[in-house]
Every structure is written in C-alpha cells, then in structure tokens.
Amino acid sequence: MSKFIGLVQNEHMKTFRRLSTWIMFGIAAALLITIAAFTAYYAEDSSGDWRADTEQQIQDLQKQVEDGDVEAAAVQQDLATMQYQLDQDIAPVQSDSLAAYMESVMYYCAPFLILFIAIIAGGLVSTEFGTGTIKLLLTKTPSRFSVLTSKYVSMFITTVIFFVFFIGFSFVVGGIFFGFNGFDAKSVIFDNGETVTNNLLASTIRDYGLYFVQTLIYATIAFALSTIFRNTALAIGFSIFISMFFPTISFILSRYDWSKYILFNNVDLTVYNPGNVPVVDGMTLGFSVAVMAIYFVVITVITWFSFMKRDVTA
Amino acid sequence: MQKQPAVEIKQVTKVIRGRKIIDRVNFSIYPGEVFGFLGPNGAGKTTTIRMIVGLMGITDGDILIKGNSIKTSHGAAMKHIGAIVENPEMYKYLSGYLNLVHFARMSDGVDKKRIDEVIELVGLKNRINDKVKTYSLGMRQRLGIAQALLHRPDVLILDEPTNGLDPAGIREMRHYIRNLAEKEGLAVIVSSHLLSEMELMCDRIGVLQQGKMLGVQQVHEMSSEQTQMVSFQVEPLEQAAIVLRDMGSKKPEIKDKQIIIELTRDEIPAAAAKLAKEAISIYGIQAETKTLEDTFLELTGGKEIV
Numbered sequence: 001m002s003k004f005i006g007l008v009q010n011e012h013m014k015t016f017r018r019l020s021t022w023i024m025f026g027i028a029a030a031l032l033i034t035i036a037a038f039t040a041y042y043a044e045d046s047s048g049d050w051r052a053d054t055e056q057q058i059q060d061l062q063k064q065v066e067d068g069d070v071e072a073a074a075v076q077q078d079l080a081t082m083q084y085q086l087d088q089d090i091a092p093v094q095s096d097s098l099a100a101y102m103e104s105v106m107y108y109c110a111p112f113l114i115l116f117i118a119i120i121a122g123g124l125v126s127t128e129f130g131t132g133t134i135k136l137l138l139t140k141t142p143s144r145f146s147v148l149t150s151k152y153v154s155m156f157i158t159t160v161i162f163f164v165f166f167i168g169f170s171f172v173v174g175g176i177f178f179g180f181n182g183f184d185a186k187s188v189i190f191d192n193g194e195t196v197t198n199n200l201l202a203s204t205i206r207d208y209g210l211y212f213v214q215t216l217i218y219a220t221i222a223f224a225l226s227t228i229f230r231n232t233a234l235a236i237g238f239s240i241f242i243s244m245f246f247p248t249i250s251f252i253l254s255r256y257d258w259s260k261y262i263l264f265n266n267v268d269l270t271v272y273n274p275g276n277v278p279v280v281d282g283m284t285l286g287f288s289v290a291v292m293a294i295y296f297v298v299i300t301v302i303t304w305f306s307f308m309k310r311d312v313t314a
Numbered sequence: 315m316q317k318q319p320a321v322e323i324k325q326v327t328k329v330i331r332g333r334k335i336i337d338r339v340n341f342s343i344y345p346g347e348v349f350g351f352l353g354p355n356g357a358g359k360t361t362t363i364r365m366i367v368g369l370m371g372i373t374d375g376d377i378l379i380k381g382n383s384i385k386t387s388h389g390a391a392m393k394h395i396g397a398i399v400e401n402p403e404m405y406k407y408l409s410g411y412l413n414l415v416h417f418a419r420m421s422d423g424v425d426k427k428r429i430d431e432v433i434e435l436v437g438l439k440n441r442i443n444d445k446v447k448t449y450s451l452g453m454r455q456r457l458g459i460a461q462a463l464l465h466r467p468d469v470l471i472l473d474e475p476t477n478g479l480d481p482a483g484i485r486e487m488r489h490y491i492r493n494l495a496e497k498e499g500l501a502v503i504v505s506s507h508l509l510s511e512m513e514l515m516c517d518r519i520g521v522l523q524q525g526k527m528l529g530v531q532q533v534h535e536m537s538s539e540q541t542q543m544v545s546f547q548v549e550p551l552e553q554a555a556i557v558l559r560d561m562g563s564k565k566p567e568i569k570d571k572q573i574i575i576e577l578t579r580d581e582i583p584a585a586a587a588k589l590a591k592e593a594i595s596i597y598g599i600q601a602e603t604k605t606l607e608d609t610f611l612e613l614t615g616g617k618e619i620v
Contacts, residue, residue: 006419013416017408132403134463139367139397140420200502311330312369 002144011154015120025165031112032105032170036177039104043096047128050091054082063164077190084195090186099185099200101174105166106204110211113162114218114243119153121222122236125307126293129230129314144308152223152300159219163212167205189275196274203273210269217292218243224303231313266291316346318381320394320469321366322499326375328361328525335361337525338375344499345468348491350516350533351505358525360400363473366503367397380468393422396467400474402458406447410438410457413446414464421431430463436460439598452483459490470494471503476511488515544582546573546589547598552592561585 040235061079064070085092093100125148128134137147179187186197222239229235251263259265260280267287278284319342328336336358343349353359364370366377368384368391377384378568379391404413418424433442436456439451446454455475462470475491476484492515494500506512512519513533520530541562548554558566561584566575577585582601589596 003420004423010416010419013408013412014405017412019407041585100355129404134401135369135397135403136417138369139392139395139399140417140465141392141422142420143388210381214510309371311371312364 003142004150007146007150008154009132011124011151011270012157014191015154015158021120022234024119028109028112028116028162029168030168031109032166032173035105035108035175036101039096039101040177051086052222054086054092058082058086061069080190081190082229084188084197088197090188090197093185093187094182096178097182098171098174098180099176099182099186099204101178102167102170103200103204105170105174106207106211109166110208110215111243113159113166113211114215115154116151116162117159117215117241118222118239118243118263119236120158121219122239123232124151124155124223124226126226126232126235128228129312130232132314134312134314138312145304147308148227148304155219155223156216159212159215163208163215167208189234191274207270207273213269214267217263217296220299221297226301228306229234251279260287261291263291263295285294319343319378320345320380321503322378323362324376324378326362326365326377327356327373328365329369329373335367335525339522339527341391341520341527341530343469343503345501346495346499347517348495348502348504348515350512351503351522352507352509352512352519353522354507357522359522360473362522363397363399363471363503363505364434367395367399368392368472369399371616374395374559393465393533394468396462396465396469397471398455398458398462398473398475401472401477401552402454402461402493404446404454404457404461407445409445410442410449410453410460413457414460417461417464424464428466432460432463435463451478452480455479455483455487467500467503469501469503473505476506476508484511491515531604536612541576541578543602544575544577544585545600545602546575546585546598547571547572549597551594553574557588558585558595561588 040221057081061070061075065072065075084090094100095104138144139295142150183198183201187200187203188195188197190196205255218239221242222235225238226232226235229238232291246264247267250262253259254265260283265279265285269285269288270276271283272285272288278288321343323339323341326336326339327334339358339362341349351359351362361370365372366379366384366389372385375392380389380394381392384391404410405416408416411429411433414429418429433439436459438453438456438460441449441453445459449457455478459472462472472489472491476487479487488511490504491504495502495517499548504512504515518532521528529568546554546558548618551571551573555566555568558575559572561581562576564576566573568574575585579601582599586599588597
C-alpha cells in the first residue's frame with residue numbers, strides 16, 4: 001500500500017512540477033480577479049430603498065400586461081417572486097456581494113474547470129508514451145494495474161485541488177472586493193408553482209459539488225482517450241470537443257424519449273435543483289446517477305483493459 | 315560451471331498480426347557475464363528485449379528471471395531487472411535527482427542513501443540537481459544507468475547503450491559494463507549492431523536474424539577459430555611476399571608499403587619466424603580484428619548488417 005501511495009506521489013510530482021499546471025492556476029486567478037473588478041466597477045448604486053424599487057418594478061410589469069405589451073404568463077413568475085420578496089421581507093441579492101460574486105464565478109468559470117482537468121487528464125497517460133518514459137514506468141515492480149490506478153487517483157485529487165482553489169480563491173477575492181458579509185443572502189426561486197428561498201452561498205457550494213461530478217465524467221473520458229489513443233493532442237482535443245458539442249447535440253435529441261439514456265443528457269445534475277427541469281420529462285436524480293455509473297464502469301473497464309493488455313511499442 | 319541462469323528464454327515466439335516476429339528463440343544468460351545481442355535492424359532484438367522486461371506479451375514460450383516467469387509474476391521478476399530500453403528517456407522537466415526519487419518510490423528498499431550512492435557511482439554528483447533537459451546525451455545515458463541500478467538488480471538490460479555516445483563515452487560505458495559484470499556479478503544483456511564494440515564488451519554473443527537465433531558463441535572462441543587480416547611492415551616487400559606465399563588461404567597483397575595477408579591467430583608467430591629466418595627486417599605486425607564482422611556476415615548470409 002505504501003508503494004501505491006508512492007506512485008500517486010510520483011504522479012502528483014509530475015503534474016505540479018510542470019509549468020503548464022501553474023499557468024492554469026494563473027489563468028484562473030486572473031479570470032476571477034477580473035470578474036470581481038468588473039462586477040465592482042459596473043455595480044448599480046444600491047443605496048436606495050429596495051422595497052420602493054421592487055414595488056415600482058411590479059407596477060411597471062402590471063402596466064405592461066394591461067397594455068398588452070407582454071403576455072401575463074410570461075411575467076407571472078417574476079411578479080410572484082417579487083411579491084414574495086416584499087411579503088417575506090427578503091432583500092434581493094445585490095450583484096456586488098460576496099455570495100452573488102461567488103455564484104457568478106461558478107456559472108461562468110466552471111467550464112474552465114472542465115477544460116483544465118481535461119488538459120491534465122488527457123496528457124496523463126499519453127505523455128508517458130510520447131516521451132518514452134512509459135518504458136521505465138512499466139519495467140518496475142508495480143503492476144500495470146496499479147500504475148494506471150495511481151494515475152487516475154492522482155487525477156481525482158488534482159480535480160479536488162482545482163475545485164478547492166476555485167471556491168477558496170473566489171471567496172477570498174470576493175471578500176476583498178465586496179466585504180466578508182452577507183453570508184445569509186437568499187435568492188427566491190419559483191419551483192413547481194411555488195415560491196421558495198434558498199441560501200445563495202450554500203446553493204453555490206452545492207452546485208460546485210454537482211459540477212464536480214460532471215467534471216469527473218469528462219476527465220474520465222479524457223483519461224480513457226489518453227490511454228487508448230496514446231496521443232496527447234488527440235486525447236485533449238477530442239475530450240474538449242466532446243465537452244463542448246456533445247451536450248448540445250444530445251440536447252437537440254432530447255425530444256426523443258430514448259435520449260435520456262445518452263450520457264451527456266445526464267451529466268448536468270443541476271437540472272434537478274429547485275426551479276430547473278430535467279432534459280427529458282420523467283428523469284430523476286437517481287436515474288441520472290445510475291446512467292452515469294453504468295457509462296463510468298464501461299469506460300473504465302475498457303481503459304484499464306486496454307492499458308493492461310496491449311504491447312508497449314513506444 | 316553449473317550456475318543457475320539469471321535469465322532463461324525458453325522457446326519464445328511472438329506473433330504480431332499473423333506474422334512471426336520471433337520464432338522459438340532459446341538462450342540463457344548467467345550471472346557475471348555480458349551477453350551481446352547482435353542482429354540487423356528488424357531482426358527482433360528490441361522485440362525480444364521488450365518481452366524480457368514485460369513491455370510486450372509473449373505469444374508462446376516463457377521467460378524466467380531468476381526463476382520467476384515474467385508472464386505470471388511480473389513484480390517478482392522485475393525486482394531483479396534494471397533496464398534501459400532504447401533511449402534513456404527521463405522526465406526532462408524534473409531534475410536528475412527527482413527522476414531518481416521517482417523511480418526509487420517504485421522499488422522496494424531504495425532509500426536516500428542508496429540514491430546518493432548510485433549518483434556517486436555514475437559520477438553525476440555535480441549536475442544531479444539540474445533539470446534533465448540541460449543534460450548531454452552521455453549524462454542522460456548515465457542517469458539511465460543510475461535509474462536501472464537503483465534497486466540493486468541482478469540483471470541489467472541495455473538496448474544500444476553506446477548509441478549516440480562519443481568515442482570517450484563509448485569507452486567509458488564499455489569499461490563500466492565490464493566492471494558491473496566482473497565485480498558485481500551482474501548478468502548484463504547488451505544489444506548492438508556495432509560489431510567491434512560488442513567484441514570488446516561481451517563474453518558471449520547471440521546472433522538474431524529474421525526472428526531466429528542463428529547461434530550463440532563465445533567471443534574468444536570466435537576470434538581464434540577465424541582468420542584475420544594481418545599486416546606486416548617489412549623490408550624488402552617483394553621478398554617477404556614470396557616468403558609468405560605459402561601461408562594463409564589467399565595470396566599476400568602489397569598495399570601502402572605493407573604486406574596484408576589473411577591468417578589464423580596461430581599462424582601469426584609462424585609467419586614472423588619465417589620472415590626472421592629469411593633475414594627480412596620486421597618493423598611491425600598488426601592484426602586487424604575483423605573476425606567478428608566476418609562471422610556475423612557468414613551467419614547472416616552476407617546480407618546487410620545495419
């Protein structure tokens with residue numbers, strides 16, 4: 001077991017001694033700081049009375065409906081949400097607050113997490129083939145199974161590190177720009193005809209968790225391509241292509257009931273959050289988790305089998 | 315000498331896509347000897363080496379390392395092997411030291427002391443904390459050997475160890491390999507297509523062609539049985555040529571003020587005695603060791619060597 005830990009340590013050393021990994025952290029840090037700066041710069045003046053503002057908005061919307069400019073059904077949700085905020089005395093979340101900033105970072109920067117992890121995972125096995133170091137890696141006592149497993153475990157830990165970095169760094173940057181307060185900021189959500197509230201910080205952390213599952217699926221695909229093709233460019237390029245276009249293609253197919261068995265219609269678990277709807281009617285969280293688990297097992301079995309059985313000619 | 319072989323290759327066959335790359339190859343390597351693996355490109359040298367270290371599967375037959383089958387007990391077999399397959403490829407963005415730490419973590423019982431010992435052994439002490447990308451090929455080769463020796467293996471496998479080295483480097487490598495075999499009792503497998511190199515380095519040489527082992531021979535046995543080109547620096551030339559007329563299988567040749575004649579090892583002193591008897595001045599006798607190349611060409615049917 002101590003040798004397996006040594007193998008994981010090795011993989012970590014190789015990942016974090018590479019300049020490219022630190023460039024990714026640098027890009028992420030720059031991105032998060034830029035978003036904070038823009039948010040602070042363009043923030044609306046929030047010194048006014050939010051109750052008066054909200055009441056004004058409700059009146060405006062009602063007037064538009066009466067005039068026939070907008071359909072009543074279209075604004076029904078907004079009206080209900082705003083009325084709920086007035087009734088329950090819940091101030092709308094200001095965009096220049098820590099919680100709102102962290103939430104927008106999650107929405108806009110999470111695709112970068114997939115990108116970064118796909119780049120790391122896509123090179124994990126194939127670079128060893130590319131540089132020929134695979135020959136040294138496989139001519140030692142550890143079995144091929146433990147070599148590949150240590151790489152996957154290292155990839156998993158690297159993914160966790162990236163997520164912790166995003167959450168931690170956006171918290172610190174947000175706190176510096178907008179003050180460490182407003183932890184109880186609540187957003188109002190219209191779910192199934194009912195109006196509910198949720199804590200914005202807590203739901204952001206929850207969404208990171210759900211996004212972690214999605215990232216891990218794409219990382220596993222990149223890892224598999226890297227192992228099977230033994231070519232870094234192909235593995236990274238193809239997995240980024242998959243993460244960008246396959247969800248869209250799958251979504252187009254979502255009018256067919258069978259499309260709920262497509263992996264990419266199941267990876268985004270945030271569709272099961274209050275206020276959201278799944279891709280295909282009748283899909284549940286349990287169903288999506290089961291579909292992902294089946295795909296995961298199939299992909300990993302093929303990957304491990306390919307790595308353990310094939311000749312090394314690099 | 316009934317020593318237990320360090321490596322036993324038993325009826326090994328490798329089929330890739332229906333083509334027999336290696337055909338029932340059989341040989342053993344004993345502790346303390348340097349075994350040369352000779353053959354033209356594409357003969358299957360690298361494939362055989364890759365099968366010994368478990369990088370390639372074996373279609374039929376088996377390879378035993380200190381009695382452990384590479385097929386069924388990879389870990390136990392690899393414990394005894396240190397190898398460089400083709401080029402000494404290391405992680406270029408890591409320092410030489412971290413590369414060794416990396417491979418030390420993969421082996422049992424390699425501590426910091428052993429790492430320092432090996433660094434000292436290959437003479438990389440001054441540059442060990444530099445990144446490998448700044449190393450010369452010779453230094454990489456040495457780091458590769460350090461990596462292979464780290465876990466105190468009984469068998470050292472070096473694929474083309476002198477490839478790309480300068481003459482001084484080749485000489486150093488040769489000296490080093492002989493030392494490991496003679497002093498440390500390692501069994502060393504070396505592959506090469508540089509014949510003269512092999513002759514100086516190896517105890518036995520196996521010749522492989524088109525996936526078949528054509529024969530395993532003692533290097534010295536090879537040299538004494540075969541004829542070699544001997545040049546005599548003598549005066550006067552014509553008279554000497556007549557004296558040597560009856561010796562050797564071919565007629566003596568006069569070239570560059572020397573007489574060149576093909577003789578066996580035992581015939582050389584006889585020829586010298588004959589010349590001396592006829593009062594011909596001898597300034598020098600030089601044997602050109604082309605024997606191995608000749609043998610090699612004979613064995614491979616005179617086809618291309620490289």
